[in-house]
Amino acid sequence: MSETDPSADSAPYVEGGAFRGAMARVASAVHLVTTDGPGGRAGFTASAVCSVSDGPPTLLVCINRTSSAYAAMSASDVLCVNTLAADQSDIAAAFGGRTPMETRFAAASWTRIVTGAPVLEGALTAFDCRIVGRHPVGTHDVLYCAVVGLAAPGDGQGLVYAERGYHAVPLTHVAPREAAA
Numbered sequence: 208m209s210e211t212d213p214s215a216d217s218a219p220y221v222e223g224g225a226f227r228g229a230m231a232r233v234a235s236a237v238h239l240v241t242t243d244g245p246g247g248r249a250g251f252t253a254s255a256v257c258s259v260s261d262g263p264p265t266l267l268v269c270i271n272r273t274s275s276a277y278a279a280m281s282a283s284d285v286l287c288v289n290t291l292a293a294d295q296s297d298i299a300a301a302f303g304g305r306t307p308m309e310t311r312f313a314a315a316s317w318t319r320i321v322t323g324a325p326v327l328e329g330a331l332t333a334f335d336c337r338i339v340g341r342h343p344v345g346t347h348d349v350l351y352c353a354v355v356g357l358a359a360p361g362d363g364q365g366l367v368y369a370e371r372g373y374h375a376v377p378l379t380h381v382a383p384r385e386a387a388a
């Protein structure tokens with residue numbers, strides 16, 4: 208474990224509930240992170256996904272070690288980040304917990320491209336990845352993912368999660384004041 212130790216610093220962590228309350232204000236894209244490997248087929252809904260670098264193309268994914276998908280993700284070298292479209296909140300809910308894995312996957316159609324990880328048909332876009340690093344931080348593991356395949360991006364609207372609910376991205380362009388002048 209290589210967490211920052213707050214006792215080595217003057218400021219302790221804020222309380223977890225206050226942190227989650229603040230994070231509820233932060234709108235995030237919604238993804239299904241899926242795998243298929245020695246631990247079987249598994250997937251979970253994730254908002255903690257981030258682009259790390261384009262050289263080489265790398266994403267990070269954060270997974271709670273209590274997740275029912277954790278054992279399969281740990282046993283696998285591959286995963287796919289399937290970014291959801293606005294009309295896919297039902298499948299986000301299905302992969303968001305307390306649903307058996309086979310029921311989750313039965314809720315949609317799947318394909319495979321490079322690694323064999325499940326690629327969601329109709330996703331806004333999908334990043335097929337090899338897992339190249341794992342780093343525990345608190346309750347979660349951060350997975351570093353080399354992007355080795357892309358599914359053709361759809362032309363729909365994106366799905367975002369904010370204020371504890373799902374919303375469509377209207378893509379209303381807002382120009383900074385100086386750019387508009």
Ligand SMILES: NC(=O)C1=CN([C@@H]2O[C@H](COP(=O)(O)OP(=O)(O)OC[C@H]3O[C@@H](n4cnc5c(N)ncnc54)[C@H](O)[C@@H]3O)[C@@H](O)[C@H]2O)C=CC1
Nearest residue numbers: 226227228230231233254255269270271346368370371372
């Ligand atoms: N990064 C994660 O692990 C996330 C987990 N969730 C799960 O979904 C449940 C419902 O979430 P909400 O309805 O949004 O209400 P909430 O009040 O539990 O969470 C509000 C926000 O805090 C963050 N968050 C929640 N749980 C977290 C966790 N364990 N680790 C890191 N960040 C976390 C997320 O940004 C979330 O949107 C959560 O209790 C959690 O189990 C939801 C979003 C992100």
Ligand SMILES: Cc1cc2nc3c(=O)[nH]c(=O)nc-3n(C[C@H](O)[C@H](O)[C@H](O)COP(=O)(O)O)c2cc1C
Nearest residue numbers: 251252253254255269270271274275303304305368
């Ligand atoms: C919108 C949303 C975003 C989520 N983001 C994450 C995430 O980034 N990482 C994570 O480990 N769990 C995340 N979760 C929670 C998992 O999808 C899932 O609920 C959790 O792993 C427990 O599921 P289980 O019943 O399969 O154990 C999120 C849930 C929702 C609804």
